[in-house]
Amino acid sequence: MKEVPCVISDMSYSEQIATMLLENMQRNDLTLYEQAEGFQMMLDLGESVGDISEKTGLSTTTVRRRVKLLDLDKEKFRQSVERGATLSDYIELEKIEDVDLKNSVLEAIGTANLNGNCRVPLIRQANKNREVLIAELAKFAKPVDDTDGLQYNSWLL
Numbered sequence: 077m078k079e080v081p082c083v084i085s086d087m088s089y090s091e092q093i094a095t096m097l098l099e100n101m102q103r104n105d106l107t108l109y110e111q112a113e114g115f116q117m118m119l120d121l122g123e124s125v126g127d128i129s130e131k132t133g134l135s136t137t138t139v140r141r142r143v144k145l146l147d148l149d150k151e152k153f154r155q156s157v158e159r160g161a162t163l164s165d166y167i168e169l170e171k172i173e174d175v176d177l178k179n180s181v182l183e184a185i186g187t188a189n190l191n192g193n194c195r196v197p198l199i200r201q202a203n204k205n206r207e208v209l210i211a212e213l214a215k216f217a218k219p220v221d222d223t224d225g226l227q228y229n230s231w232l233l
Contacts, residue, residue: 090121090122093117093121094118094121094123094131097114097117097118098118098131098132100114101114101132107157108142108145108157108163108166109145109146109150109153109154109157111142112142112143112144112145112146113146115128115139115142115143116143116146119143125139125140125143141166141167141170144170145166147175147178148175148178148179148182149179149182152179152182152183153182155183156182156183156185156186157186158186159185159186159187160186161185161186165185165186166185168194169181169182169185169194171194171198172194172197172198172201173201174197174201177197177200177201180193180197181193181194181197
């Protein structure tokens with residue numbers, strides 16, 4: 077060929093990097109972690125979550141969730157990807173607030189033990205949240221001694 081159709085664009089260095097990242101992210105074989113790293117690089121180059129969402133066609137929630145995966149232990153995350161973990165597995169893991177607990181549960185992602193391993197940290201977290209809520213209520217609420225006719229709703233706490 078003597079001629080090749082192309083477009084020459086005048087871009088800054090950060091625009092060049094962002095464009096290369098976007099092109100690479102269109103590949104189907106990128107892992108969730110690789111996507112998260114790409115999104116983080118774009119954020120570091122000054123792109124907003126909204127910009128990344130618009131350019132990739134993914135929702136802002138998806139972009140945020142994938143970037144949040146970078147808080148996890150990289151090696152454990154890589155192993156969970158190799159075990160065949162799904163995005164819904166990581167969404168389940170997202171319910172756990174403590175990063176250390178997330179990393180311990182991360183070892184179960186991609187296995188049949190995920191729900192069981194997530195349950196204990198979630199119960200501990202709920203109990204902790206319950207204690208905080210009760211302490212806050214105690215600042216202004218009056219305890220009730222006579223509970224006749226009252227119902228206890230555990231789902232509220």
